[in-house]
Amino acid sequence: MSDRQDPELLRAAADKKLGQHFLFDPDILKRVALAAGPVEGRDVIEVGPGPGGLTRSLLNNGVRKLVCLEMDERFAEAIKAWPE
Secondary structure, three states, rough: OOOOHHHHHHOOOOOOHOOOOOOOHHHHHHHHHHHHOOOOEEEEEEOOOOOOHHHHHHOOOOOOOOEOOOHHHHHHHHOOOOOO
C-alpha cells in the first residue's frame, strides 16, 4: 500500500453503474501494467483510475506523462491532490 492511498477511499464501495471494479493486489496490478506494453517514456491516458492502484503501477513503469480521467468525485479529488 502506498502512502498516497487514503484509507477511506480504499473502503469506498464500487459504483456498479459507473462500471467500477477495484484491484488492490500488487502482483495483479503489476501484471496488468506490464500487459499494457512498453510505456516507459510515453504519454498514457488512464480512464477511471479509481483509488489509483493501476495508476501507481504505470508510474512505476516510467510513463513520461499520465493523464487520469475520473468521473467519480471521490477519486477525482484524491488524484488531483497527488504531487506532480
